[in-house]
Amino acid sequence: xxxxxxxITVAAGGSLKGQIQVPGDKSISHRAVMLGSLADGVTEIHGxxxxxxxxxxxxxxxxxxxxxxxxxxxxxxxxxxGLHGLKQPPRPLYLGNSGTSMRLLSGLLAAQPFDxxxxxxxxxxxxxxxxxxxxxxxxGARIGTxxxxxPPLKISGGQQLQGIDYEMPVASAQVKSCLLLAGLYxxxxxxxxxxxxxxxxxxxMLQGFGYAVERDGNKVCVxxxxxxxxxxxxxxxxxxxxxxxxxxxxxxxxxxxxxxxVGINPTRIGVINILRxxxxxxxxxxxxxxxxxxxADIRVRGSRLQGITIPEQQxxxxxxxxxxxxxxxxxxxxxxxxxxxxxLRVKESDRIQVMADGLLKLGIDARPTEDGIVIQGxxxxxxxxxxxxxHRIAMAFAMAGLRASSPVVINDCANVxxxxxxxxxxxxRLGMTIKETTW
Ligand code: S3P
Numbered sequence: 001x002x003x004x005x006x007x008i009t010v011a012a013g014g015s016l017k018g019q020i021q022v023p024g025d026k027s028i029s030h031r032a033v034m035l036g037s038l039a040d041g042v043t044e045i046h047g048x049x050x051x052x053x054x055x056x057x058x059x060x061x062x063x064x065x066x067x068x069x070x071x072x073x074x075x076x077x078x079x080x081x082g083l084h085g086l087k088q089p090p091r092p093l094y095l096g097n098s099g100t101s102m103r104l105l106s107g108l109l110a111a112q113p114f115d116x117x118x119x120x121x122x123x124x125x126x127x128x129x130x131x132x133x134x135x136x137x138x139x140g141a142r143i144g145t146x147x148x149x150x151p152p153l154k155i156s157g158g159q160q161l162q163g164i165d166y167e168m169p170v171a172s173a174q175v176k177s178c179l180l181l182a183g184l185y186x187x188x189x190x191x192x193x194x195x196x197x198x199x200x201x202x203x204x205m206l207q208g209f210g211y212a213v214e215r216d217g218n219k220v221c222v223x224x225x226x227x228x229x230x231x232x233x234x235x236x237x238x239x240x241x242x243x244x245x246x247x248x249x250x251x252x253x254x255x256x257x258x259x260x261x262v263g264i265n266p267t268r269i270g271v272i273n274i275l276r277x278x279x280x281x282x283x284x285x286x287x288x289x290x291x292x293x294x295x296a297d298i299r300v301r302g303s304r305l306q307g308i309t310i311p312e313q314q315x316x317x318x319x320x321x322x323x324x325x326x327x328x329x330x331x332x333x334x335x336x337x338x339x340x341x342x343x344l345r346v347k348e349s350d351r352i353q354v355m356a357d358g359l360l361k362l363g364i365d366a367r368p369t370e371d372g373i374v375i376q377g378x379x380x381x382x383x384x385x386x387x388x389x390x391h392r393i394a395m396a397f398a399m400a401g402l403r404a405s406s407p408v409v410i411n412d413c414a415n416v417x418x419x420x421x422x423x424x425x426x427x428x429r430l431g432m433t434i435k436e437t438t439w
Pocket of ligand 1: 026027028100171172173174175177198199319320343
């Protein structure tokens with residue numbers, strides 16, 4: 001558990017009403033700072049997520065000599081140093097809880113002229129890194145890990161990378177992005193083939209910065225040796241943060257919420273597709289474009305949900321939303337079955353086991369399987385659950401309170417601020433009775 005145990009307590013029952021703007025997209029915020037730092041010229045970012053994870057990326061680039069102003073109410077100004085302008089930081093880069101920072105930076109830093117070490121907190125220090133270090137080694141990088149293939153990552157500088165053709169064993173935007181970023185520095189073409197579509201923010205943003213990206217079906221390629229031109233970036237609201245209130249509204253009678261200006265990139269909308277299949281009442285209003293990304297206001301009204309078998313092709317499109325979706329399944333009529341989601345076991349926590357344990361504590365029959373879970377909808381009781389320091393587990397269980405028969409208490413919630421610093425305030429605004437205490 002983190003030093004200060006932040007506990008979230010949610011009163012039993014209620015509904016969600018009103019409208020909010022969820023904070024900026026985490027994945028896009030990371031990439032905006034990375035590409036802005038490597039571009040020629042000044043990149044203006046609006047709607048940057050001021051959460052611990054993107055801040056870890058921002059501080060890492062400051063430590064490598066990039067002048068970055070802000071963030072000030074989501075406004076960040078990055079004075080790009082060009083692809084070859086980064087400097088060796090005085091000490092290892094500490095990336096906190098952020099897997100995206102570590103995996104994307106490992107690619108981007110593999111071809112720098114200096115040595116560099118990447119470290120993280122307890123959770124990040126247990127996460128698998130061979131998925132990036134092995135293909136990077138095939139490109140000519142030299143990166144050391146622990147014997148278990150976990151951080152710290154020790155990157156030896158001065159390597160000339162060569163482009164490769166890499167077939168990814170799992171659909172992972174982090175692995176894909178890592179290799180494309182390394183590919184900017186490689187000789188020749190770097191191509192990645194995905195087994196299924198994963199979020200494509202890196203490809204979109206590279207193109208926004210004027211860098212050619214070729215896509216042919218599931219294959220995406222970049223040619224090394226180009227340059228990035230600074231741009232203005234509008235970061236849309238994060239659908240992964242909106243997902244908690246989408247589920248909260250869907251499971252509670254009389255709810256009616258409007259989540260404003262949320263990113264609805266087709267590679268991220270698994271949560272909408274799955275909830276609709278369960279019978280949720282979700283409509284998109286004001287569909288628009290923000291930079292290279294589609295956005296909309298998402299309206300969700302309370303409804304009766306049915307258990308379903310979740311189509312496996314939706315898994316990468318909803319990969320971060322399963323903690324919230326498991327709460328929806330707990331409130332649905334009948335059984336919900338998830339398969340093909342082994343990746344959930346290596347996120348910020350083992351999200352299959354931790355959610356199953358918590359749901360069981362709240363009186364729900366939830367059986368973990370090797371690559372998924374089987375959940376019987378039922379009555380949620382109250383009780384105390386543990387988030388295991390995982391931001392999305394904490395916020396998912398907060399939504400369970402809306403259908404609980406007595407209060408739900410969630411331990412170890414400090415990491416909510418990695419992705420959604422004003423979660424409690426947004427929940428309040430939508431009418432939840434929720435409080436945060438520090439022990
Ligand atoms: C992310 C990709 C996903 C996701 C993570 C953010 C990204 O991880 O779980 O929260 O920004 O590229 P994987 O690509 O490893 O599935």
